[in-house]
Amino acid sequence: MAAATKTFATYGYEGTSTEALVKSMGIGRQSMYDTFGDKRALYLEALQHYCFESVGQIAVTLQATGSPLTAIEAALLGFAARIQDDSMCLGVGSICEFGRRDREVTAIGKSSAASMQNIFAATIQRGKDLGEIPPEIDPKDAARFINATFIGLKVMARGGATHDDLRATAQMALRCLG
Amino acid sequence: MAAATKTFATYGYEGTSTEALVKSMGIGRQSMYDTFGDKRALYLEALQHYCFESVGQIAVTLQATGSPLTAIEAALLGFAARIQDDSMCLGVGSICEFGRRDREVTAIGKSSAASMQNIFAATIQRGKDLGEIPPEIDPKDAARFINATFIGLKVMARGGATHDDLRATAQMALRCLG
DNA sequence: AGTTTTCTGGAACGAACAGTCAAATAAAGA
DNA sequence: TCTTTATTTGACTGTTCGTTCCAGAAAACT
Numbered sequence: 001m002a003a004a005t006k007t008f009a010t011y012g013y014e015g016t017s018t019e020a021l022v023k024s025m026g027i028g029r030q031s032m033y034d035t036f037g038d039k040r041a042l043y044l045e046a047l048q049h050y051c052f053e054s055v056g057q058i059a060v061t062l063q064a065t066g067s068p069l070t071a072i073e074a075a076l077l078g079f080a081a082r083i084q085d086d087s088m089c090l091g092v093g094s095i096c097e098f099g100r101r102d103r104e105v106t107a108i109g110k111s112s113a114a115s116m117q118n119i120f121a122a123t124i125q126r127g128k129d130l131g132e133i134p135p136e137i138d139p140k141d142a143a144r145f146i147n148a149t150f151i152g153l154k155v156m157a158r159g160g161a162t163h164d165d166l167r168a169t170a171q172m173a174l175r176c177l178g
Numbered sequence: 179m180a181a182a183t184k185t186f187a188t189y190g191y192e193g194t195s196t197e198a199l200v201k202s203m204g205i206g207r208q209s210m211y212d213t214f215g216d217k218r219a220l221y222l223e224a225l226q227h228y229c230f231e232s233v234g235q236i237a238v239t240l241q242a243t244g245s246p247l248t249a250i251e252a253a254l255l256g257f258a259a260r261i262q263d264d265s266m267c268l269g270v271g272s273i274c275e276f277g278r279r280d281r282e283v284t285a286i287g288k289s290s291a292a293s294m295q296n297i298f299a300a301t302i303q304r305g306k307d308l309g310e311i312p313p314e315i316d317p318k319d320a321a322r323f324i325n326a327t328f329i330g331l332k333v334m335a336r337g338g339a340t341h342d343d344l345r346a347t348a349q350m351a352l353r354c355l356g
Numbered sequence: 357a358g359t360t361t362t363c364t365g366g367a368a369c370g371a372a373c374a375g376t377c378a379a380a381t382a383a384a385g386a
Numbered sequence: 387t388c389t390t391t392a393t394t395t396g397a398c399t400g401t402t403c404g405t406t407c408c409a410g411a412a413a414a415c416t
Contacts (some may be wrong), residue, residue: 010277011192012190012192012193012274012275013193014189014190014192014276015190015191015192017403017404018403018404018405019236019400019402019403019404027363028362028363028364028365029364029365029366029405029406030362030364030365030406030407030408031362031363031364033405033406034362034363035402038404038405039404039405045274046314077301081335084280085276085358086278087342088274088277092274092333093274095333095336095337096180096190096266096270096271096275096333096336097190097193097274099188099264099266099276099337099338100264100336100337101264106337109337110338114336140346141293141347141350142350144334144339144343144346144347144350145346145347145350145351147330148327148330148331148333148334148347148351149326149327149330149377150330150331151326151329151330151333151334152325152326152328152329153326154197155270155273155274155326155329155333156322156325156326156329157277158273158274158277159273159277159278159284159287159288159291160277160278160284160288161322165322167317168316168319168322168323169317169322169323169326171319172315172319172320172322172323172354173323173326173351173354174324175353175354176350176351176353176354195372195373195374196373196374196375197373197374205393205394206393206394206395207375207376207394207395207396208376208377208393208394208395209392209393209394211374211375211376212392212393216375217374217375217376223359
């Protein structure tokens with residue numbers, strides 16, 4: 001499944017052949033069809049799984065550290081430091097490829113974005129309660145902005161931006177929380 | 179050409195069939211091949227043209243208004259107000275689809291991003307000179323950040339975000355420049 | 357050890373793909 | 387008006403696509 005996720009993220013749905021999937025997953029073609037049904041079902045399952053894991057990871061990062069602001073900083077800067085050159089996030093890739101054309105892809109994307117933004121908003125609210133984040137900041141707006149920043153970083157990285165560039169961009173984004 | 183751009187932006191390179199191009203461009207199949215050579219050449223030409231126009235538009239917006247900060251605000255908020263639901267930017271789409279896999283696509287994307295960011299950086303520098311933008315802000319970092327914000331807004335819009343959400347996100351981004 | 361289930365790799369299938377060909381029509385030039 | 391050039395339309399071509407079929411091998415079960 002992880003191999004399918006990576007292949008779909010790299011080449012997109014249309015650009016990924018079943019041959020490429022069979023190769024990257026290292027299973028027989030018939031087993032792939034027996035297990036997942038068809039290419040689209042495999043894509044949906046990979047996307048669902050990917051989004052679920054991503055939300056889980058963000059939740060762990062933002063809920064583990066004492067200071068909410070530090071947690072958000074760690075999430076953004078950690079992402080900028082860690083993301084691999086040329087990699088693509090399947091979530092962002094699915095939005096770019098399908099827009100809202102496919103109802104199930106759209107549903108997974110919206111659900112995942114909503115969960116992600118709820119976690120950000122809750123963290124922002126905690127930061128406001130603790131006086132770390134200015135009171136005039138709306139948690140939902142800030143959550144959407146952070147999500148947009150993650151998207152921007154992902155596409156930049158996909159296009160070959162350096163880690164320094166990504167980190168500087170993340171630093172700029174964090175200014176609005178101070 | 180505009181029709182080809184829109185079709186490629188909507189479906190991506192792999193997802194766009196030559197039949198769809200013939201239909202959207204409203205010309206004969208043979209004429210399309212006579213004029214552009216093949217699908218890939220048409221894509222490259224559409225991408226080049228799209229990026230050139232985008233940079234031109236941003237230049238006009240950012241260089242026409244007296245106040246640099248106001249100009250950047252107008253660019254971001256204007257974009258958030260104007261962008262159409264479900265549309266896709268061919269530039270962002272090309273990065274997401276190809277990453278750095280295709281040398282010519284990558285070259286067009288990097289060149290366009292560099293031009294765009296130079297315009298942003300020059301505007302930021304003017305804002306610093308006029309005291310509108312804090313002196314500790316690095317123009318190149320800010321330029322990259324603004325570009326990342328545009329990317330984030332474009333993908334959000336593609337995923338169905340409302341204009342209010344986009345505007346609020348743009349407002350958050352503008353806080354980083356204050 | 358024998359039997360059953362699962363997996364593999366290759367072949368086959370029909371549909372879709374990008375690109376080419378050919379004849380007819382329309383537009384441009386003399 | 388006639389000739390030349392460009393465009394259109396439909397058909398065609400070989401390749402690739404996603405999916406199914408099949409026989410043999412491997413793994414799991416009794």
